Amino acid sequence: MVDRYQKMTASGPGALLARRLGLPRPEILERHRPGRPVLSGPVVVDGAEGGRLTGPLRELVASLPSAASGSAGSPGSPGSPGSSGSRNATAALVFDATGITGSGGLRALHDFFHPRIRSLAPCGRVVVLGTPPEAAGGVRQAVAQRALEGFVRSVGKELRRGATAHLLLVAPGAEDAVESTLRFALSARSAYVSGQVVRIGQPVKGTAAPADWERPLEGRTAVVTGAARGIGAVVAETLARDGATVVCLDVPGQGGELRELAGRIGGDALELDITADGADGVLAEHLSARHGGVDVVVHNAGITRDKTLGRMDAAKWDSVVAVNLTAVERLTERLLETGDSGRPVLREGGRIVCTSSISGIAGNVGQTNYAASKAGLIGLVQALAPVVAGRGVTVNAVAPGFIETRMTAAVPLFVREAGRRMNSMKQGGQPVDVAEAVAYLASPGSGGVSGQVLRVCGQSLLGA
Structure with missing residues (x-):
């Protein structure tokens, strides 16, 4: 769906009018395309004294594909974005805050970001790495590490022109599991993710960097429910782009679109009502017989039946929860x-990703049924993750905010415009933004991320 306001403010006359009237000017976000380097330009990496990640971060960033040479400069290195006399726009600012052990040490954040934040390029990135407060070495360190969240969320709201901010909390011993998440945070794949906290813990067994980061799902099988159209279709396309063989699942009424999608991406179409009796057995049999199992499960199917609680009949409640x-x-x-083969259909090292919603986090008028169901998915993710970790399986959720789909196109004009603008990016997201987040969580390299909810909302004003 076209955002006419964004299109207007991107033109010369429209931009001038927006400036004079003090209106928001949503940036046209840079999104990933195959072959695009992870880094769009120079990156400055630094850290507080005693940080356990600064050295590894410099090495890792230096190894990432970049559109600029010398991408991992230290603040004072010649030619780096932070050097005097340099006119290069900074693609990203990366700061290791794991060495901050007390509130006084938080001054290091100001010292690093204050002289550089205004040189950040359009669609640039701010990434801060810390330690989970519960893993800190004492009360003072826990206080300082918890403060990082408020800092990063505020930075995300201050940034303009499509720039985003991320906080990665890396547990001691999980340093080798950072790469997948750092790649996502620094790249155009995370265009509509900002102000979020990602916790990286001890990776589940079998976690390994993919042989090819452009096709991390090569040789793997994925199933996507609700795949015929909208977000589900783009998720299927994105997983196929990343190398997966995708089983596209939707209700029989969507069979035509489903088969067309599956044919286009070299996948497999399965027409199935997931609420029908025996649907779980049909899916398990299909995956076992056709593919020998499955590696990635994306629970994307969902419906809405909106009414305020006093006007909602039981049928609307039951259908949404079902x-x-x-x-x-x-x-x-x-x-x-464990199936007839003696092993589960979901293979060891599998990935489960659920599509939750901002409504499940913040609630929404007229959506008690929908919000309850989406909050329930968050509960499922958090409860199941530790249970299946021993199998090398991770369980996560994405929580989209306002995404430009057929459903949001049908929302009344003024409500739709409010939904689009009530976030730090001042615009709605695209289905591909959700798909990129799903693909990141589905990657074999993301084994240190489990039991989490990643909001894809442009840092919505709703919820935390």
């Missing part, structure tokens, strides 16, 4: 069970 939550529980349980 599709959005109960079916997900049943399918997941079946895929984790």
Whole structure:
């Protein structure tokens, strides 16, 4: 769906009018395309004294594909964006805050970012790395590390022109599991993710960097529910782009679109109502017989039946909970069970990704049924993750905010415009933004991220 306001303010006359009237000017976001380098330009990496990640970060950033040479400069290195006399725009500012052990040490954040933040390029990145407060070495360090969250969320709201901010909390011993998340945070794949906290813990067994970061899912099989159109279709396309063989699943009424999609991406179409009796068995049999199992499960199917609680009949409540939550529980349980082959349909090292929603975090008028179901998915992710970790399986969720789809196109004009602008990016996201987040969580290199909810909302004003 076209955002006419964004298109208008991107033109010369429109930009001038917006400046004079003090209106927001949403940046046209840079998004990933195959072959695009992870880094769009120079990066400055530094850290507080005693940080355990500064050295490894410099080495890692220096190894990433970049559109600029010398991408991992230290603040004072010749030619780096932070050097005097340099006119290069900075693509990213990366700061290791793990060495901050007390509130006085937080001054290091100001000292690093204050002289550089205004040189950040359009669609640039701010990435701060810290330690989970519960893993800190004492009360003072825990206080300082918790302060990082407020800092990063505020930076995200101050940044302009499509720039984003991320906080990565790296548990002691999980340093080798950072690369997948850092690549995502620094790249155009995270265009509509900002102000979020990602916790990187001890990776599940079998976690390994993919042989080819452009096709990390090569040789793997994925199933995507609700795949015929909208976000689900783009998720299927994105996973196929990353090398997966994708089983596209949707209700029989969407069979035509489903088969067209599967044919286009070299996948497999399965027409199935996931709420039907025995649907879990049908899916398990299909995956086992056709593909020998599955590696990535994306629970994307979902419906809305909006009414305020006093006007909502039981049928509307039941249908939403059945599709959005109960079916997900049943399918997941079946895929984790040991089958006739003596092993689960979901292979070791598998990835489960659920599509939750901002409504499940913040609630929404007229959506008690929908919000309950999407909050329930968050509960499923958090409860199941530690149970399946021993199998090398991770379980996560994405929580989209306002995404430009057919559904949001049908929202009344003024409500739609409010939804688009009520975030730090001042615009709605695209289905591909959700798909890129799903692909990141589905990667074999993301084994240190589990039991988490990644918001894809442009740092919405709703919720935390």
